[in-house]
Amino acid sequence: MSRSLARGLLRGTLTLALVTSTTVLGSAVAHAATPRLALTALSFEKPTVDATTTATAVNRLTFTVTNTDPEAETVRGVVTLRTRSTVTGEVVGHERLAHYLYGSTSENADFVSGTPQQSTYAYDFRVPRFSDSATTTWEVTRVTILAGERETTISGDKLQAFPGTRFVAQTAVDASGPTVDTIQLANNEPFLYVNDKPASYAYTFNVQDYGAGFWKGTLKVAGPGGQSVTTPFTWERPANSWGGITCGGSDTSGGEEATYVACTARVTLPAGASPGNWRLSQLVLFNNAGVRTTYQNPTAPSVTVTANSTVQASEFAVSPAVVNNWREDAVVELSWAVTDALRGVASARFWLSAGCRQSTLPVNRPDGHLAVTVQVSTGTEACSVTGVAIVDGAGRAALYGSMFGAPDPQIRITRVASTEPPTALGATLSPKTAPASELYDLPPVELTVSAALKVAPARIATTYVYDVDGNVVYQSWGSGDQAEDGTLTDHLYLGWYGLTTGEYTIGFTLADAAERSTSYGVLGDPTSEPMPGGPLVFSVTEG
Known part of the structure; x- marks a missing residue:
C-alpha cells in the first residue's frame, strides 16, 4: 500500500470517528435534559378588598404551573401567603397555606383546568377582618411545585416578577393582644430528673384572641442560680387536616383564624440543670396583627428538678415478692431507706404498672425504714414500680423509675405459679x-x-x-x-x-x-x- 493511500484511509477513518462521536454526544446531551417545573402565571382577582365589616370577604388567587416532563401524570404543591404590616413594614402573623393537586377539588386550592404539563388552580382566600392598621397588604411569599421526587420553590425576586402577588385590604384595627387561661403541667407531675442528659416537661393552656387571632408565643422558665430556658411555640395545620389545627401536640377544632387555640409548650432543660425549683417566669403571646401580650410570673405550677444529688432513697424491697392473687387481691409491703433528708420525709409516692397500686401513706418502721402497702389486683400476673418520688421537708426530691428516666428501683411483684391442670x-x-x-x-x-x-x-x-x-x-x-x-x-x-x-x-x-x-x-x-x-x-x- 502507498503512503498516500494509507494517509487517505487514515483521514477517512478519523472523519468517520469524529462524526460518530459527535452524533453519540449530541444524543447523550438530548437525553440528559432534566424536566423543569415552573410558575407561569399568578394573580389576585382584586387589587383591593374591603374586609372592615365582614369576616367573609374573599379575594380569588389564580395561578398556573408547568412541568416539561411529557410523561408526568400529576403535580402538586403549596402557595404561601403572609401579611405585611403597614405600620412596621414587617411580615407578621401566621402563614396561610393553599395546597393544590392536579385534578383535585378536595384541597383548599381547586384544580381549574389543564394537564399535568400545564395546569391552573384557584384559591378563594378569605381575607381576615382584623390587622394592626386600617390597611393591610397581603402577598404571596412562596410557591412550591412538586412532581415525583423533583421540587421547585419560587420566592423572593423571582416571585415578585409576577405583577399580581399582592393586594391591599381595608381592615379593622385590633390593638389588644391574646389572653391565656389556666396554665397546667401536661402530665400533672411536678418532678423532673435531669442528670447527664437533657430532659423535658410541658405546660398546657388555651390562648384566646377573638380579633386578629393567635399567631405565636414564647415561654420562659427560670431555675436556681440564674439559669433559664426559653421555648417558642405556634400552631400548625397537620397534613390532610380539614379545619383542625395543632399547637405543640394539642389539637384544636378551629380554622386558620385561630381565635381559640389549645397549646402544649414543651420545655427542655439541659444536662446538668441546677436541682431545685424551676418556675414559669414569663409567657409572651402575639396575635396575627403582631400585637404582644406579656405575662410576668404567671400563675402556674413549678417543677422540682433533681439528679438525686441531695436527698436519696435506697434499699428498695417488697415483701412478699410472690403473691397468691388468683382468687382475691393480695397486699404486700414496700419499704425503702432515705438518707440526707432535711426536716424528714414530707411525701413518698409510688407509681406501679397495671394491676398494682399504692394503697397507704408511708409509715416509719422500727428499723428506720419507711414503708407503704401495695394492693395487687386479682389475677395480675406481675407488676413493677415504674416511678418513685420522695420529697423531704425542705422540698428537695429524689426520683427513681422509668417514668422519670431515673435509676430503676428494681421492684417486681409476681403471681405464684400454677403448675397443675384442673382435675x-x-x-x-x-x-x-x-x-x-x-x-x-x-x-x-x-x-x-x-x-x-x-x-x-x-x-x-x-x-x-x-x-x-x-x-x-x-x-x-x-x-x-x-x-x-x-x-x-x-x-x-x-x-x-x-x-x-x-x-x-x-x-x-x-x-x-x-x-x-x-x-x-x-x-x-x-x-x-x-x-x-x-x-x-x-x-x-x-x-
Whole structure:
C-alpha cells in the first residue's frame, strides 16, 4: 500500500470517528435534559378588598404551573401567603397555606383546568377582618411545585416578577393582644430528673384572641442560680387536616383564624440543670396583627428538678415478692431507706404498672425504714414500680423509675405459679331423667362438677351433650367461678332442643385461670379423661 493511500484511509477513518462521536454526544446531551417545573402565571382577582365589616370577604388567587416532563401524570404543591404590616413594614402573623393537586377539588386550592404539563388552580382566600392598621397588604411569599421526587420553590425576586402577588385590604384595627387561661403541667407531675442528659416537661393552656387571632408565643422558665430556658411555640395545620389545627401536640377544632387555640409548650432543660425549683417566669403571646401580650410570673405550677444529688432513697424491697392473687387481691409491703433528708420525709409516692397500686401513706418502721402497702389486683400476673418520688421537708426530691428516666428501683411483684391442670373428682346431674312430654317445660338441668382446689381457680369451659350415635345435640360455653368447696355448676337448657326418647351422654372440659385444661367424656378428643364415677347420662323417657 502507498503512503498516500494509507494517509487517505487514515483521514477517512478519523472523519468517520469524529462524526460518530459527535452524533453519540449530541444524543447523550438530548437525553440528559432534566424536566423543569415552573410558575407561569399568578394573580389576585382584586387589587383591593374591603374586609372592615365582614369576616367573609374573599379575594380569588389564580395561578398556573408547568412541568416539561411529557410523561408526568400529576403535580402538586403549596402557595404561601403572609401579611405585611403597614405600620412596621414587617411580615407578621401566621402563614396561610393553599395546597393544590392536579385534578383535585378536595384541597383548599381547586384544580381549574389543564394537564399535568400545564395546569391552573384557584384559591378563594378569605381575607381576615382584623390587622394592626386600617390597611393591610397581603402577598404571596412562596410557591412550591412538586412532581415525583423533583421540587421547585419560587420566592423572593423571582416571585415578585409576577405583577399580581399582592393586594391591599381595608381592615379593622385590633390593638389588644391574646389572653391565656389556666396554665397546667401536661402530665400533672411536678418532678423532673435531669442528670447527664437533657430532659423535658410541658405546660398546657388555651390562648384566646377573638380579633386578629393567635399567631405565636414564647415561654420562659427560670431555675436556681440564674439559669433559664426559653421555648417558642405556634400552631400548625397537620397534613390532610380539614379545619383542625395543632399547637405543640394539642389539637384544636378551629380554622386558620385561630381565635381559640389549645397549646402544649414543651420545655427542655439541659444536662446538668441546677436541682431545685424551676418556675414559669414569663409567657409572651402575639396575635396575627403582631400585637404582644406579656405575662410576668404567671400563675402556674413549678417543677422540682433533681439528679438525686441531695436527698436519696435506697434499699428498695417488697415483701412478699410472690403473691397468691388468683382468687382475691393480695397486699404486700414496700419499704425503702432515705438518707440526707432535711426536716424528714414530707411525701413518698409510688407509681406501679397495671394491676398494682399504692394503697397507704408511708409509715416509719422500727428499723428506720419507711414503708407503704401495695394492693395487687386479682389475677395480675406481675407488676413493677415504674416511678418513685420522695420529697423531704425542705422540698428537695429524689426520683427513681422509668417514668422519670431515673435509676430503676428494681421492684417486681409476681403471681405464684400454677403448675397443675384442673382435675374433676366427680360429676352429677339434677334431674337425671325427664319424660318426653315434659321436656318443653323442663327447667334447666344442673350439672355439678366437684373439682380439686388448686392454685389457679377452675371453671367449666364447655359442656357437650351427645346422642347414642355420638352426635352433639347440645353445647354450652362457660360456667361461673369455682366455689370455696371446689364445686362448679353449669345449667343445660335441654328442653328447647327437641330431644327424643333415649339416653344422652354428657362430656365437659375444665379450664383454669392459668389457661390449662382437662377434658372428661369428650368424644373425639384423644386426650379426654374418663368421666370420674362412670359415664354421666341424661335419660328421656316415654310419656
